Amino acid sequence: MSQLSASVMKKIDLELEKYPLDQKRSAVMAALQFVQAEKGWLSDDSISLVANYLDLPEIAVMEVATFYNMYDLKPVGKYKISICTNISCALRGVDEMVNHIQKSLNIKFNQVSDNGRFCLKESECMGNCDAAPMITINNEKMYEKLTPESFDRLIKELK
Amino acid sequence: MPDEILAPEQIQKKVFPLCLRTKDLKNPASLATYLSIGGYQAITKILKEQISPQQLIDEIKLSGLRGRGGAGFPTGLKWSFMPKDIKGDKYIVCNSDEGEPGTFKDRDIIRYNPHQIIEGMLIGAYIMGANRGYNYIHGEIWQEYLSFHEATREARKAGYLGNKILKSDFNFDLHAVHGYGAYICGEETALIESIEGKKGQPRFKPPFPATHGIYGRPTNVNNTETYASIPWIINHGGQAFSDLGVANAGGTKIFSVSGHVNKPGNYEIEMGMPFSELLELAGGVWKGRELKAVIPGGPSTALVPAESIMQATMDYDGLAKIGSSLGAGSLIVMDQTTCMVQTLKRLSYFFYEESCGQCTPCREGTGWVYRVIKRIVDGQGRSEDLALLKDVSNKISGRTICALGDAAAVPVLSFIKHFENEFQYFIQHKKSMMGQQNA
């Protein structure tokens, strides 16, 4: 079996410092996030590794990984684009934005583009409603008040 | 005490940045900025003068501060529930999970004024005897998670967190932790489960977190804005805070205004400001259109039509009077072109999607409701559907482990109540009364 990378292990160790010694389980959310940030998604193998590292039953880690929306249990391409379609964004024209994205990348929700670069996910409210419509890329970076033009520009910039 | 509420035109309430007071400064989030406006003075004074927790609780009770996370429970009272003579770890948690659609106020407090949260939590920890704290931050606002983490590092380095804070005997450490995409984790017991490294499934209460929280230890959970209000109260006294608001609603409140307004954003104002003034602050309804309806506190609060909300003041009783509530202060504004059926479909999808799946009425009921509304939108509505929707919603409500079930019923019941004709039109004509929906 493969191993967690040294940098991920280091990050998990740091995360563990936030919790009492006998509560390693608490670091599972962060640990999964670290692995996902490194690998792009969470394979079964990654989940097993995290479980082993934190001494948890694998199924307990699987429960967590499948409960929270931002973990991806399938490959999501190089850039996962999550777009909020909830009410405040909907009121400000997210539907058109979604149409535009789907057309320009030629993918539907939960699909990965042919070149393996983009995946589009529908997301619930990201708590950024004053900047509607908006997206995040790979869960970390936010792009606000999108227009079709600004979106196209962004895609061009993404290598 | 409804009669104490003044008519909107009699009220003089203004914008009052309290939690967001650093917003317009340079490097607003830095420790230096916070110190420059008198930051950490409250906790310094408390530690130096050894002010008794009881005295501080009395001050907070006097301030009339009520929880800003949605339920509006009096904070001073809640803090007095923490058991005093229990040995071992005690926890306090700041709830920055902010997943209620239309809510983005905690984001700004973290973004612009994180140290005020930290100071608020320090005071809370001191009062409640907690030695460990977490700020649980909505996973989607990743940059804020990182920057709050940075703020705790800064505070720790400066001696405001850790052991022997400001050379006193007081120990408290605080860490940023994050969710990763689950609205339910805003519910305090689900949040506790999540911090324990589990799925965010709410716990049955009792036992309440105060006796059985994180790892079974006494725990107190408060909203970000609640904690951020504390230092000001200590510095200026409970009475001053109370004076900022109205009866039954002390202080200021951040309202997140989104939807069909010209200037969506956060507006921190004194409690009790008339809605109409707040709408004006937000630039009024966009595109010169007319107001149709508003959700005043996030989707778990009832939708109100324009006529009522225009008469209301922005405080607990003011909104209760028109059959809704303040919730988290998230105003979702809808203009005259909004199709209520399609909007409700999106909201019911949200609750369906975010139900944790633990208890039967919510797991099964939210899907049922969503599918019926979807069917109406797809042009396959039936005449009995509105009665069915109401009935199913009522059967979810009050029968679930946590309040998400109740919340899911609120939009269905309030949308149909105020705009039944629109729903009937959709069922009969298989299309929206509002024509093609566009923004």
Added chain:
Amino acid sequence: MPKIKIDGKSVEVESKKTIIQVADELGIDIPRFCYHEKLSVAANCRMCLVQVKNIGKPLPACATQVMDGMEISTKSKFTKDAQQSVMEFLLINHPLDCPICDQGGECDLQDTAVAYGASQTRYTEEKRVVINKNIGPLISTDLTRCIQCTRCVRFLKEVGGMQELGLIGRGEHAEISAYVDKAVESELSGNIIDLCPVGALTSKPFRYTARTWELDRRPTISLHDSLGSNLEMHVKNDTVMRSLPRQNESINECWISDRDRFAYQGLEHDDRLLEPMIKKGKQWITVDWQEALEFSAKKIKESLKKDGNHSLGLLYSAQTSMEEAYLLNDLADQLGTPYVDYRLGQNNFDTKGMWLGCEPDEIDELDQAIIIGSTLRLEQPLLTQRFRRMVNHGGELTLINALDFDPLINLREKIICAPSDYQKILLNIIRSIYELDKKKISHPDIVKLIKKIPADKNNTRWVKKLLTTNKRCGIFIGQNALESYYANNIVFLANYLAEITGSFVGSLMNYPNGVGLDFAYNKREFLDISMMSQRDFSSFLCFNMEPDIDIKTNLPLHAKINQSKFKLAITPYMSDSFKDFDCVLPMSVYSESSGTFINIARHVQSVKAVKKSKGNSRPGWKILRVLGNYLGLEDFNYESSEDVLTKIIHPKKRLIFPKLTTKKLEAKFTQTPKDIEWLKLTRPEDSDMIVRRAQSLHARDHRIDDVIRAHPTTQAKLKQKFYEVQQKGSKTKLSIIPDDKVAPNTLCFYEGLNSKKEKKVTTQDKTKARAYD
């Protein structure tokens, strides 16, 4: 005590009880799915909602504690409405495929729907479909039927000791799953079949073989470990179709182990011997009973005449009933041979009177326990669960064993050492007590011994706890310690430790009727198998055992059987074990016979046949009785097994069990061997003739390889790569692999592997445990 009113009736109830507990005690029916008295409260199904006066919302009876003055209505309209709506919600996504569901007829959901549901559904949307998971050879899944009550998840976590199932995904997509395509491995896993209130988890072996209403339900007990779990066997057309637990709080509660549950498959196995047979030349010839018995009696009499009374040997297994054992011993007595024994795995015979030392449910409440020499979970799955509960209640468990086999319990301490060192560890503990209080230890032999060993500081802390009065502590000696050459010393020292600390000594020996047989024959100075293996026999009777597999002792006993001229077996199964025998008599399996057994906790349990004997087989006691007649023995005219029983257990007399006795400490003590020791273990599914043939249990055979395992350091020291071991009566070469779970200087292997396994049941529907995209 709070006073409450429930359905208008005023009662005083214990505080801290929940409404559902109170209602259950009063016989008031509250529907439920997620609640189970033995599991934590989840309060997730909401079926038990009831009205409590002055509270606007209905409250879950399973999670709400009674409070003084509470007024509860379980039948009001308010309650009914709440329950009916929950029922409606539960059914909207349920497939309602009762006609093809194995649970049909015994389904909580079906029953509750009839009692509490509405007659018609208003849900017309598409129903949820959940892909099934393969969770192993024992349990079949139909997850579309699942109502997410999480009983199965909680059982495996709380009772089984490890979370093997989870509710993955969320909301409506939440579904039960094991991790990816892992099988559930708990030795208690079958209980989730019983716990599942719907037909989402059903028995794979039983699947589609019968409808529940076609089955006759007959009580019996299980004989595959020494607990004697209470069973109900379900019989159709004179065939046992399945076994379910019968609730007995003082023994198995409402659980049974997988071995107890699925062993029934062995009862009907093709190996069953259905006719008496005599060897003529090299051929087995089927004969009638009369001929077989005449032949056997003649052969035995001949050999006794020729070679003397002592030339007859008799062996029987510890699965033998009291009645059968009585007849066997009486037969031996009357024929004048002292060579009769059942302790087929032991190497030391100096102790008597061992038993659990307490009631099973007392384990739950112990403050301290020390277990010596046991792979606990495999041998005593249900007692393990009690120890687990003891630890959850705050008790502390120390495990001393030659193999680090995880009992899935948080141990206070784990000491892994070679079997010959068990006694040293005990001595060490005694030494620590000596350090604390020299006066405590007065036994001169022990004082002499402990002065020779260094004090172990590590022990002192918890040994202090052992000494504190009013703590209850048990010292339990497990299978591999009791079977070992050092058994007497271990029991002696444990007993001494118990004496000085006010604890008690218990046995975890896994002989199903071991305590009963020890009780009945304890006073008799019959000679044991160590004597038997030193002399030659001219005739031999093996009763209810496969000699080459069941004789586990290191003594050369098996060779003695082979050497004898006339070999007779009374056996339920025909197998290679009997290929050199001269006559085999078909015996009924225990479920086809009546008989009495005494379990490890001294509970006397008599059972009746659950069905008639297969083929021409006959209950063992009957065969022995008639054989006795043919041999011309006196007083061998019993009409029933009950008649026989009165010879040992008088219905009116209280049973007086023997006291624990040991011989003196022996010299073997100090001369612990420096070289290699053997730890021979038996897999749970190989422990007796019946389970050896229960094919579903063997679908998990791949879990243990047929190799010798040694600690890496030990392996490195060894010159050879293989060892020859005695397997199934002949020598087999096994390779040695490194395993740091084995104590140094110890070679560990499982006996009797490759037993009767049929083809491996491989995982078919490899559905990934995925929730959603």
